[in-house]
Each structure stands twice: as structure tokens, then as C-alpha cells.
Amino acid sequence: MPFDINGWEFLLLLVVGIVVLGPERLPEYAGKLAKLVRQVRDLAQNARVQLKDQMGPDFEDVNWQQYDPRQYDPRRIVREALLEPFKEPEDKPQSGAMAEPAQPPHDAAKPTPWDADAT
Known part of the structure; x- marks a missing residue:
């Protein structure tokens, strides 16, 4: 289902709809x-087609999926950052050596x- 509703939730919504609207008005509201x-x-769909027409052929090969904000889950980002091995920066001096x-x-x-020229 598009709203991520399981069967029991849908059945519960249907029962609440019957109770609130009544069996005689329920088909009318379901049709609406x-x-x-x-x-x-x-x-x-029309907005998508209009946007593609206005943007032109230059944007047909763009991967729009990479700009989807739903893929940026902060928990996943932190977990991946914590699990990757630690790398010391290369410009940092080695242990014990003091850099000038x-x-x-x-x-x-x-x-x-x-x-005098800067003032």
C-alpha cells in the first residue's frame, strides 16, 4: 500500500469510517x-512532465535519486563513520616527532x- 498501512490498520480505519460516517454515506465519501x-x-504526473519539458535535454541523464533527502539517515551516517577504520592525517607528524x-x-x-601599503 502506498501509505505503508498494514491489513489490520486498514481494517481499523474502515471500521472507524463506518462508525463515523455511517454505512449510507461511506460509499459517497470513498468515491470522493x-x-x-x-x-x-x-x-x-503533469508537473513532472512539465518540469522535464522546461529543463530540456541537458538534465535527462541526471541521477535525481542521489538528491533524495530520505537517503540521508543520520543514524546510518554516524554508524558508517564509526565503523570505518581510523586514518591519521598525512600532514600530521609521526608519534614522538615534533613538527616545526x-x-x-x-x-x-x-x-x-x-x-605601509596595507594600511
Whole structure:
């Protein structure tokens, strides 16, 4: 089923519908619901066709599935990050070796560097 409803849930909804609407009005509302579902489906299909026409042939080979936000489950992302092996960055010094800083620290006895063109 498109709404992920199992058989017992559907049966329960049907019973609630019969109780709330009554058996004489239920077929009328079921028909209205079916008509509404068809209209929404047709609207979505027409929007999809119109979007493809407006975007042109350049976008026919785009994999739109990769942009689906439902595939980005935070639990799965964290689990995969925790399970992959740890790799030390290559620019980090090896254990015990101290790397020299890229620029020597400023000597307080010397005046502060000044760039007249920058001000």
C-alpha cells in the first residue's frame, strides 16, 4: 500500500469510517477520496512532465535519486563513520616527532612588523 498501512490498520480505519460516517454515506465519501487521489496523482504526473519539458535535454541523464533527502539517515551516517577504520592525517607528524611551526613566533624585543601599503 502506498501509505505503508498494514491489513489490520486498514481494517481499523474502515471500521472507524463506518462508525463515523455511517454505512449510507461511506460509499459517497470513498468515491470522493478515490477521485481526490486520482487528481493528485495526475497533478504530480503533469508537473513532472512539465518540469522535464522546461529543463530540456541537458538534465535527462541526471541521477535525481542521489538528491533524495530520505537517503540521508543520520543514524546510518554516524554508524558508517564509526565503523570505518581510523586514518591519521598525512600532514600530521609521526608519534614522538615534533613538527616545526610554519612561521617562527614573534620576538617581543623586535618591533611589530608593519606594512605601509596595507594600511
